Amino acid sequence: EVQLVETGGGLIQSGGSLRLSCAASGFTVSSNYMSWVRQVPGKGLEWVSVIYRGGSTYHADSVKGRFTISRDDSKNTVYLQMNSLRAEDTAVYYCATLYSGNKADAFDMWGQGTMVTVSS
Amino acid sequence: SSELTQDPAVSVALGQTVRITCQGDSLRSYYASWYQQKPGQAPVLVIYGKNTRPSGIPDRFSGSSSGNTASLTITGAQAEDEADYYCNSRDSRGNLHWVFGGGTKLTVL
Numbered sequence: 001e002v003q004l005v006e007t008g009g010g011l012i013q014s015g016g017s018l019r020l021s022c023a024a025s026g027f028t029v030s031s032n033y034m035s036w037v038r039q040v041p042g043k044g045l046e047w048v049s050v051i052y053r054g055g056s057t058y059h060a061d062s063v064k065g066r067f068t069i070s071r072d073d074s075k076n077t078v079y080l081q082m083n084s085l086r087a088e089d090t091a092v093y094y095c096a097t098l099y100s101g102n103k104a105d106a107f108d109m110w111g112q113g114t115m116v117t118v119s120s
Numbered sequence: 121s122s123e124l125t126q127d128p129a130v131s132v133a134l135g136q137t138v139r140i141t142c143q144g145d146s147l148r149s150y151y152a153s154w155y156q157q158k159p160g161q162a163p164v165l166v167i168y169g170k171n172t173r174p175s176g177i178p179d180r181f182s183g184s185s186s187g188n189t190a191s192l193t194i195t196g197a198q199a200e201d202e203a204d205y206y207c208n209s210r211d212s213r214g215n216l217h218w219v220f221g222g223g224t225k226l227t228v229l
Contacts, residue, residue: 035218037163045155045163045206047218058216094162105210105218106153106168113162 002026002109004095009114012085020080020114022095029071033098034078035107036069038091038116046091049080050098063089087120123212124152124221126205131227132197140192140224142207152190152207154183157223163206167192194226202228 008020022034036048049059049069057069068081078095092115096107124144132138142152151170155163165174167183180195190209194201207221 037220044223045157045208045220047208047220050216050218060217099168101169103149104151104153104169104172105208106165107155107163107208108165108168108174110162110164 004097004109004111006093006095006111006114009093009116011117011119014085014087014118014120016085016118017081017083018085018116020082020093020095020116022078022080022111024076024078027097028073029076029078030073033100034069034071035096035098036078036080037094037096037107037110038089039094039113040091048093051078082116085116085118087118089116090118091116123219124207124209126207126221126224128222129225129227131229132194133229134199135196137193137195138197138226140194140205140226142190142192142221143188144209144219144221145188145212146209146219147185147188147190150210151185152183152209154181154190154192155206155208156201157204157206158202166205197226197228199228202226 005023035050051069066084071078092113094113095111097109099106099108153168157163171183182193204223206223211217211219
């Protein structure tokens with residue numbers, strides 16, 4: 001079965017660090033663009049980070065310098081290292097595959113999400 | 121604030137047609153993708169590109185684009201279509217950054 005499973009969420013104090021994992025099955029993460037998207041409960045979606053097949057990474061301005069996306073091909077897993085966490089980082093974090101075509105991108109497969117709560 | 125603008129809420133009578141719109145400068149250069157999200161669930165891609173539906177998405181969902189506006193149309197809305205809908209595209213600078221619209225809550229009456 002093709003799926004993404006996120007783990008690693010939890011309650012963390014402001015200023016702390018947390019690492020989220022996204023384990024893929026049924027396909028290879030290194031052959032895909034992989035991304036993280038977050039959602040504050042009751043609010044909209046916010047793109048966070050992407051890692052390209054070649055390993056290039058990009059992050060939203062709101063997390064740049066604090067969050068780092070990476071992957072371990074041997075474990076077929078993508079990670080989001082989150083440092084210097086703030087209350088506004090509290091959200092459900094989704095892992096998603098990113099299709100990139102001719103002027104057409106799409107987050108075409110999503111995990112179930114993992115909740116991160118940052119207490120101030 | 122989002123670079124993609126959506127109406128917060130739209131309603132449609134059961135079986136009727138509804139259009140959900142998304143406006144933004146980046147839509148002049150990139151197609152929007154559309155996501156359906158029901159309470160407590162992850163988003164699901166329903167339309168991307170010019171007008172492509174992923175496998176398993178009913179053909180009552182369609183997409184279109186004109187100028188800086190992208191639209192998601194549901195022809196013959198069903199009760200199960202009641203959900204939040206989000207549009208998405210590259211940011212207006214064309215960088216490798218993506219933005220989502222604020223979302224539209226669709227109510228099927």
